[in-house]
Amino acid sequence: MSGKNIFLGLLLVAIVAAILTLRPESPDAEIARNLARKANLAESTRNIESPGIFRISDSLIAERDAVGDTWMLSQGNYSTLVDLPFPPPRDGVFPIGESVDDTDQRSNPGYLGADVCAECHRDRHKGFVETAHHLTSGRVVPGGIHGHFDGPGSGLATSDAALSFKMSNLEDRLVQTVSYDDWHLDIPMDVFTGSAKSGQTMLYWHGDGLYQTHVSYLTKVDSWIKSPGYDDTVAVYSRVIRDSCLECHITFIKRKQAPNFYHRDSAVLGISCERCHGPGETHVQYHRKFPEEKTSKHIIQPSDLTRQQQLEICAQCHSGSFKLLSDAFSFVPGQKLSDHHKAIESSASGASGVHTSNQLTRISMSECFQQSEMTCTTCHNPHENQRGNTKVFTQACIQCHQVEHCGMSAELGNKIVDDCIRCHMPLAKNADMQGAGADLLSVEMVDHYIRVVKEEL
Ligand code: HEC
Ligand code: HEC
Ligand code: HEC
Ligand code: HEC
Ligand code: HEC
Ligand code: HEC
Ligand code: HEC
Structure with a gap:
């Protein structure tokens, strides 16, 4: 070599x-x-x-x-x-x-x-x-x-x-x-x-x-x-x-013994619908038995939950590092997440890394979040791959804002119409990884603290 x-x-x-x-x-x-x-x-x-x-x-x-x-x-x-x-x-x-x-x-x-x-x-x-x-x-x-x-x-x-x-x-x-x-x-x-x-x-x-x-x-x-x-x-x-x-x-695996022994056949790989809607077995059995039934039974519809409960569905996995307080896979949407997870303090910063970013904490700091009933699904549709689709995300901003209200619209006109993200939710480096090699050791992810980011100008 x-x-x-x-x-x-x-x-x-x-x-x-x-x-x-x-x-x-x-x-x-x-x-x-x-x-x-x-x-x-x-x-x-x-x-x-x-x-x-x-x-x-x-x-x-x-x-x-x-x-x-x-x-x-x-x-x-x-x-x-x-x-x-x-x-x-x-x-x-x-x-x-x-x-x-x-x-x-x-x-x-x-x-x-x-x-x-x-x-x-x-x-x-x-x-x-x-x-x-x-x-x-x-x-x-x-x-x-x-x-x-x-x-x-x-x-x-x-x-x-x-x-x-x-x-x-x-x-x-x-x-x-x-x-x-x-x-x-x-x-x-x-x-x-x-x-x-x-x-x-x-x-x-x-x-x-x-x-x-x-x-x-x-x-x-x-x-x-x-x-x-x-x-x-x-x-x-x-x-x-x-x-x-x-x-x-x-989605789920049944553990035999700590720390890493499992019932191999019990593994349900990939994150399925059920991590957001709750285990589906009873729902499926019911609707198979009563195919004429048009009203859902035995399944969680997130929009029936409170805003906090809806946020906690995503926070299971998108709120930074945590310690488990209960069995893994025991949280069901609608329960109190704090009974299951204890957040690890250091990750509540603007840290942006695959495993350190904390979208919930960051977005909670935004005026948009504080002065509306916004949840994660205001912008994200969990049933579609929206990666890189800036137009879709910009549409979400337009639900609440008018293009003309942006301080840059007079100056830049149509240029801002399709992409509010690049200026107001720019890519952020990992704040926890400063020092030697910081550029190598950081992953750029979208900072969920929506605001006027002065230094981007
Ligand atoms: C990452 C979380 C997540 C996953 C995974 C997910 N959903 Fe959903 N789903 C939601 C949320 C949240 C809503 C509530 C509507 C909203 O806010 O967009 C919803 C709404 C629904 C609804 C009701 C739609 C309506 O008209 O109100 C159905 C049906 C549904 N999901 C089925 C599924 C199925 C089937 C899958 C898997 C193939 C799935 N979901 C995967 C989060 C999820
Ligand atoms: C045998 C048919 C059947 C299967 C299989 C099935 N569902 Fe449903 N589901 C229904 C029916 C019927 C409804 C009510 C009509 C509708 O909303 O589409 C429904 C509604 C829902 C809703 C909306 C609840 C609401 O109150 O609006 C969600 C969420 C949902 N199902 C999730 C799932 C998930 C997750 C799975 C897989 C684990 C699943 N379903 C499998 C038949 C089924
Ligand atoms: C069970 C854990 C879990 C839950 C619950 C969960 N996510 Fe995720 N999410 C992940 C993981 C893991 C990834 C990274 C997947 C990968 O790229 O391998 C991810 C990736 C994403 C991405 C990036 C998608 C892309 O194409 O790169 C978005 C956006 C996202 N999640 C939003 C949500 C929202 C919104 C909710 C709640 C409605 C939610 N997630 C619930 C674990 C979860
Ligand atoms: C608290 C939830 C959480 C835990 C615990 C966790 N991850 Fe992740 N992981 C994520 C999320 C969220 C992402 C994706 C972030 C993003 O959108 O880029 C991710 C990304 C990844 C990726 C890169 C995925 C991709 O598509 O590029 C790998 C590989 C990975 N995790 C492996 C692991 C392994 C192995 C472990 C355990 C030793 C682990 N993760 C523990 C949430 C978690
Ligand atoms: C659910 C409604 C809603 C959505 C969606 C939304 N916002 Fe907001 N936003 C608000 C509210 C309410 C305020 C505070 C009052 C105001 O400034 O209009 C605000 C404030 C702002 C501010 C000023 C922040 C400050 O600190 O002064 C900016 C910039 C902004 N939003 C940009 C965006 C962008 C970009 C998007 C899309 C990525 C977006 N918003 C999505 C409701 C929303
Ligand atoms: C105002 C709109 C908006 C809201 C609300 C929002 N996001 Fe995002 N999110 C975005 C945009 C834009 C991206 C960049 C997506 C892309 O380019 O593919 C993103 C990306 C992500 C990613 C991928 C990793 C990254 O940073 O690139 C994850 C994970 C994620 N969001 C989770 C969440 C969670 C969890 C919530 C709720 C706590 C949430 N988001 C609320 C707009 C939003
Ligand atoms: C080229 C970067 C850029 C783009 C693209 C952009 N903005 Fe802005 N936006 C700014 C700047 C800079 C300010 C602050 C202007 C000032 O203070 O005079 C601002 C201010 C705002 C404000 C706060 C207004 C106030 O005074 O409270 C809102 C709301 C806003 N933008 C929404 C949007 C929306 C929605 C989009 C997408 C349609 C968008 N912006 C696209 C740079 C941008």
Whole structure:
């Protein structure tokens, strides 16, 4: 790899770290802490005969971290390693894993997924399947996710020539092959998160444990990159996916055991209608039984709720970082969100990042919001993909404003008619990420604090 390529590679890595920076806890800190602890542990047990250490090949040693119950594969030089939630198999074949005891008895409260609604709400479903909500997670199938699986774009090198990754389609299964020295392992890509607006991160099952893969996809450059917060030469496949992460990206999953063991078959992927309308099972059963019934039963119509309750439907996932106070997936529209979520203070700023932006707090600061009954659906129709459709959003402004009332209309005339957004809701950088590298580490998103933005002039 040339110096320039390495530089570009590092640049990408930094960009994605920012774009996909995950919440609620910083993966950088979490991963760094774990690995430092493991390296220390390994150092101190290195020369001791123990069942937690075995040799994989002439150069590679596998060591178990009893505390985290993960395995580390290294050459004894801990700056390059592979971290796995199971003992590294010598033959490169992915181990299937076991089921854990079912200690969590929560059952699906009636989430069916959006496709069931199509039976009677065809038009609404047709528009909905194009939205980022519907597309934000799903089962990985060949052709169903972004990224290259053969040719030069299908690999990811690291700054250590001994460690590299290759994405490929092995008999209709998409895998990431991690190669370290003379050892390799095919890790399946089972579930994707992200509609690929900025990127996609893949998850995989080992038994009924759900983990994040090391390699992610970055849309801007159409390339594979290491997952956000990860080190270049530390291949982490042991990062657990908690339900607090899934809560914003899927409709429902039934957990077996903390932190990351699930009933795999219970997963309803994508964000379906039901996260805004409530579980649909009873509604569907009722209307199938009484097809003549024209008045809806057993489903939540958001416009019957109070303004605050309507806002909280969206705030489930669009009000910055939070701590869960109740079981994941237990909030139903109409309930009080504060009984389920505790906001994490630092995210209430103007922060604009994929996982730090807080549209509710920002829009609440606007005169428009304070002096009207505006909700999120004043501008957003959740049943259609409206991304980039400035005209539609401008129409929303015109519901309450006249073009002539804009201080710039005399000067700019027709030029402002189609686009109020660029001046009054400009793209904002992440205020929480100032300092070195701020430009790389920030994602531009629309600032929902509607106002006259002086500095844009
Ligand atoms: C077997 C037919 C059927 C299925 C399947 C069905 N619905 Fe309905 N739904 C109806 C009927 C009938 C109405 C009342 C007439 C109308 O508003 O279209 C209705 C109305 C609604 C309303 C409007 C409520 C109101 O008070 O205005 C919502 C929201 C709704 N359904 C959501 C869903 C969701 C979400 C699903 C999938 C989980 C779903 N429906 C599946 C038949 C069905
Ligand atoms: C509080 C809700 C919330 C949580 C928790 C959350 N996300 Fe997100 N995530 C979002 C939102 C909202 C966006 C999109 C913001 C935007 O419009 O660009 C997003 C964006 C993403 C994207 C980029 C999507 C794209 O299309 O570019 C990925 C990938 C992603 N999240 C993965 C994860 C993973 C993995 C976790 C858990 C470790 C997680 N998220 C936790 C709300 C959440
Ligand atoms: C992100 C939240 C969200 C999702 C997802 C969503 N809806 Fe809605 N839906 C709403 C809101 C909010 C309203 C209330 C009307 C409004 O404010 O636009 C609504 C209104 C409706 C209505 C009543 C329309 C009327 O005339 O009042 C029906 C029927 C409906 N949705 C069905 C569905 C179906 C079917 C799906 C999935 C295919 C779906 N919705 C997905 C938020 C959502
Ligand atoms: C269960 C969590 C959840 C709920 C509830 C939810 N959203 Fe989202 N929303 C997301 C996630 C996650 C994304 C990012 C999807 C992606 O790009 O992968 C998103 C993306 C969006 C986008 C960007 C769409 C695009 O094309 O880029 C808008 C706008 C949006 N949501 C508005 C709303 C509104 C309005 C409501 C309430 C009516 C709402 N959301 C409810 C999780 C949610
Ligand atoms: C639901 C009604 C409603 C909508 C929709 C709406 N506004 Fe407003 N807006 C108001 C009200 C009410 C005020 C305060 C009184 C006034 O200035 O007219 C206001 C004030 C403003 C102000 C002056 C703010 C200040 O701090 O002095 C601007 C600029 C503005 N709106 C722009 C917009 C733009 C741009 C949009 C579309 C993105 C929009 N508004 C959408 C109702 C609305
Ligand atoms: C006055 C109009 C208006 C209202 C009200 C509004 N939004 Fe937006 N929102 C926009 C515009 C304009 C965009 C940029 C969309 C685009 O260009 O695709 C946007 C984008 C978004 C995005 C995509 C990420 C980004 O920032 O680009 C999310 C998520 C979102 N809005 C959520 C919400 C939520 C949640 C609410 C309610 C708390 C809300 N919005 C209220 C106008 C509005
Ligand atoms: C080229 C940038 C630009 C565009 C486009 C633009 N505005 Fe403005 N708008 C401004 C500026 C600058 C001011 C403040 C003017 C002043 O103080 O004299 C303003 C002021 C306003 C105000 C506040 C008036 C007051 O005195 O309270 C409203 C309301 C408004 N704009 C609405 C809109 C609407 C609606 C649109 C879209 C049809 C729009 N603007 C498009 C730049 C713009």
